Amino acid sequence: MLNSAAGSRLANLWDDQKASGMSEAELLLYRSNLLGSDKRITNYGGGNTSAKAMEKDPLTGDQVEVLWVKGSGGDVGTIKMDGFATLYMDKLRALKGLYRGVEFEDEMVACLPHCTFNLNPRAASIDTPLHAYVPKSHVDHMHPDAIIAIAAASDSKAITQEIFGADIGWLPWKRPGYELGLWLEKFCLENPDARGVVLESHGLFTWADDARTCYETTLEIINKAIAWFEEKTAGKDAFGGSKHRALAPSDRRGVAARLMPAIRGMVSGKQHMVGHFDDSDAVLEFVCANDMEALAALGTSCPDHFLRTKIRPLVVDFDPATPDIEATLAGLGQAAEAYRDDYAAYYDRCKHDDSPALRDPNAVVYLVPGVGMITFAKDKATARISGEFYTNAINVMRGASSVSTYRGLPEQEAFDIEYWLLEEAKLQRMPKPKRLAGKIALVTGGAGGIGSATAERFLREGACVVLADIDADALGAAADNLTSRYSRDVVRTVTMDVTSEDAVADSFARTALEFGGVDILVSNAGIASSAPIEDTTLDLWNRNMSILSTGYFLVSREAFKVMKTQGVGGSIVFIGSKNGLAASPGASAYCTAKASELHLARCLALEGAPEGIRVNVVNPDAVLRGSKIWSGDWLKERAEAYGKDTSELEEHYRQRSLLKLSVLPEDIAEATYFFASEFSAKSTGNIINVDAGNVQAFTR
Template identity: 40%
Template sequence: MNTSTTKKYFRQVESKWDDQEAKGKDPLASLVYRSNLLGSDSYINNTGGGNTSSKVMEKDPISGEEAEVLWVKGSGGDLRTATKPNFASLYQQKLLKLQDIYHGMENTGLKTPAEDSMTEMYAHCTYNLNPRAPSIDTPLHSFIPYKFVDHTHPVPVIAIATADNGPELMREVYGDEVEWVDWMRPGFELGLKLQEVIEKNPDIRGIILGGHGLINWADDEKECYETSIELINKAAAYLNEHERGEESFGGSRYDAVEEEQRRDMLAEVLPFLRGQVSQENQFIGTVQDDDVTLQFINAEDAPRLAELGTSCPDHFLRTKIKPLYVDWNPQQESIDELKSAIRSGLEQYRKDYAAYYNDHRDEDSPDMRDPNPTVILIPGLGMVAWGKNKSESRVTAEFYTAAIGVMRGAESVANYTALPKQEAYDIEYWALEEAKLQRMPPESELSRQVIAVVGAGSGIGKALVRRLIEEGGTVAALDLDSEAAEATAREVLDDIGMGIGVAGSDISGSGDVIGLGCDITDRDSVQEALQQVIIAYGGVDNVAVTAGLYPTPDEEGHVDDAAWDRAFAVNVKGNYIVADEVGSVWDAQNLKGSMVITTSANAVVAKAGSLAYDTSKSAANHLIRELAIELAPRVRVNGVAPATVVEGSSMFPRERVIASLTKYEIDFDREESTADLREKLADFYASRTLTKQPITLDQQTEAIYSLLSSRYENTTGHVLPVDGGLRDAFLR
């Protein structure tokens, strides 16, 4: 294994502060700028974690007098992407007065209820009716007597914060400029503790939060940001002096499987694994098999460290109390033995999680959540992270990557320690965390679903990709023209501002849609495309085939034998190859699935001039019925039969449109745009229907989406016409 990237892991980070860019910003815009800088690097701060604040003098909207206002990142925000609406605003003096209320409740001996009740009091401190809910870390920022505060989760600092001799290490790294606070749950009590420590040590610049992270401050905003950078770099420099390189985590126990073979093995095992972890809630996966991750998973100490779990609260809320380390030898055992190890490992993991829940719950605890792991470590192959969508699984992978770095640092200088199980449980099942989960909007119709759209480069397929993404789907856009497929993915992702969408060396890091080349007449091509989809997302749930071929007749209305063969290869056999190859994925997952094949009204309307196309589509109709029987009961197979859809169709290039207009004796000017010519042809086709309306892409995509979704969960083996009412196509 190439271990060059596993040496000198703890890097220095550069200040990205730009005086020119920062100049002239209002206080809130400046806070956003500082926050985005800190959030732009997951080595400094994980997605959704950490928070920043500024204390600013604002005009009270009622009295008109100046009042000190705390602007702080609100609940659920992300520093990297935060904008002004992501920040809560509270009257600073009102927040300070809450201390009297808290101490009064604390004296009753009911500390946890007192702590939780304070979050309800923040609403009474809101400045200017700001609807953004404050985070539970608000007191940390309010009670620190400085204008600007940064709270981050830097990997090298958390490494020191989780070491069993953390306070001693802190002194070696920082001397007297930083203090230590033992682990405390984020909230009001921790804010009071920080206030106390600063009062006793007025010259310090920051505090390490045991097991948690870093908090620092200044009365100048740039100074606050650069203090964060400086303190992170001091920790990184210290850890690099003690870095063990290839001997980290006790040295190597297993070798990584070579990359090409590794990807083949992952493609074989991932659908099985996805089915196993999706027995309660379906998941989308992210594979991570870089050198650093593999070095940890393959190491002697990996089983021990994996069992300890993570420490930083933000980490284990995503990664659960611990990952599943699969007991499998990649050099000596087979894929079948790996599957057996996964099955037994998951069974034990669920038992362990239930015991963890039952041992630490109380009478007010929420019901036990899904007991399946969200992080699975497979020696030789890599880490697989799971989430309700691709974005969430990527973040889960990001968090455990940070945890690996934390363990690497802590174990280089001491012994890594995780949170006590009761503390971990109290965070995971905290009433405030449960309330946040309950406030989340319902999941979208196609959330947790991976859908392959074949023919996504243009026409119905391209429009369908966007429709499925809007409904929460995770989509693989496949097309014979790989550049067109990639363009579809890129356009959709640019519009919604998400991820990356084209094939590359790190396809597992793809966004919610990915574009790939695929020739459905070539089984090898289909297998290769599906392997990439599986590596990207963990499996496939639904398939929509919109690809089709219309062989253009010659001047006498005939097509040659090769064109006949090509029409049946694309319109019939290609659909079968896709179904056959995805069938093995469906079998391995053992999850429900759906397939929709686009046929045509021509399949049942006999007419002159398109024999090869019409008969191939008629065969496709019957293929749907055969596949519905073949794949039942787990997978439904249906079809959509549009009348001619001219809009956006690759089967209607300008030459064919002109030929059709000429054939039907429709007046046109050859100087007209292709779009105008297509509209004339669409209007002509519409005139032959009962509704007299052109058949649109949106109508087709709505039909396909409905058949893929649960709306038709008891419909299979049928072809839904979307043809405007063609009497010759009526069922008979």
């Protein structure tokens, strides 16, 4: 980030002790991870690194020069050794004889696999020639905000010369590819003392003969740019000063929570989208600024930025001085439609005869004055990263507009990157989405055995999951378990009492703020009690009704509100019980409350059908393992009701079943997944018994 705060300089993290004894390839990995650990140097997936090293040829046994370079689609911050492509340098040099000129440079990509060293399956990226033809052993290509701010200025060449002199050169905009690789080689040969080059509207290349010097050169150049901007912008108001005042944090999040389900419904036509909200200081400064709308309309500059964010954002009509969220919501549809029309016109203006078909014309980035930035993408990680990239673009605009005139990439150049046939080929190679990709699920009772097993089943299929539970400690443990095996992006928690209207409403608002809305509600929170009718107190009766009946009503009512706002349907699954269909001795309060759940589900299935909201029930029986309700008095009470010892109860239930099998949380999760997924797209108002067979609970 471009700022004047203390500590804004990049720290040299190189550790000679760690680096000691590493091979050239291992030093490349070490250097890459250090560079990628700081978003001021490059964003996720942005930039690339390389090293040329002598390796033993597996065919001849001779020492040959090999290029190690970040493979296609990798991230330098998290890359491992298998993330690098390896290519024979003599073959890469021989490609020059095949090159037919800039009109045919894309065909050179097909030649790269023929240069592969040691049968490495990692695909080489389009940037490979940019590294291969720089006559230095180690090369860094980074996208630091401070450098792109120079590269995006109207007089970027003059600024580059003012800051760096002959130490760092400058090259005009050129789309990454084979021709740019030759440009870099020519520059290096003509400027043997230069240590790098600024690429207009793109980023920074630096090089050296060893890994440490290359790393330190990259940091030195970025820090020099940061220092120059701090000196030039001291005392200046960024973006033309403030136009709006940011709302208080709770109010910002409240507005975002209202907007996100509505936007999500508008952009989820082809596939369900997931949202991300950012109200960081950098974002708030921009969305509250006088020049925000004018700068946003110019579009982003660096190719990495607009590939993630589209060429420009949608500015939401909202006045934080006189907030009227209802008016904003009423106008959102027209604004979204205007954006789609504008994007389609951009496509028509710029398309070529062989351009790929028009892609999703919806905005990725939504700027809300006084509130923050909302981004939507196919999954949470992509939505978050898109927001990070636009924050980088904000930093670039801040720097360039403070010292010069900011320039976005020309429209045709932007289109030619976005609809590049090579980029399209990369998209076509993407794996098929999982069955719940883009879906958002809220699971009550999420810390228990059934809740956490259901959450895991959904996560396995690509969903984002919010675990809701009243037990904060158990909730934290369940979330840690799932996060460690999936990711922080896709798991959230809310501490929720399902009997509290305010708590339920707040939990759904937080879900909307985290992911954009909700598609799946699994109402699973529960208790269990056992007592003869004469010993059933009013408090016990009311407690069962409050949690198992009223609680199911409250979460369903809130889910209906969000799902109707989105307008893309939804699935609600009640975790009922065999006891909702079949009476049990000494459990009248529990059985009656569970029967209430079943009839509520039937009523909701009727109401939800016109909106595409399906409501179904999974009825478990005797799920002892991992279930929280069996760790308390219920186990002892049910054992006493059947005249058994607690250690005998699981076997009693198993033998009582028709199939003589135990029912596990994973069994309930599988049935719940069926109802949550498109496998049951034509089912509503139904019940699945998962009880290993209980004739008393047969539905017909």
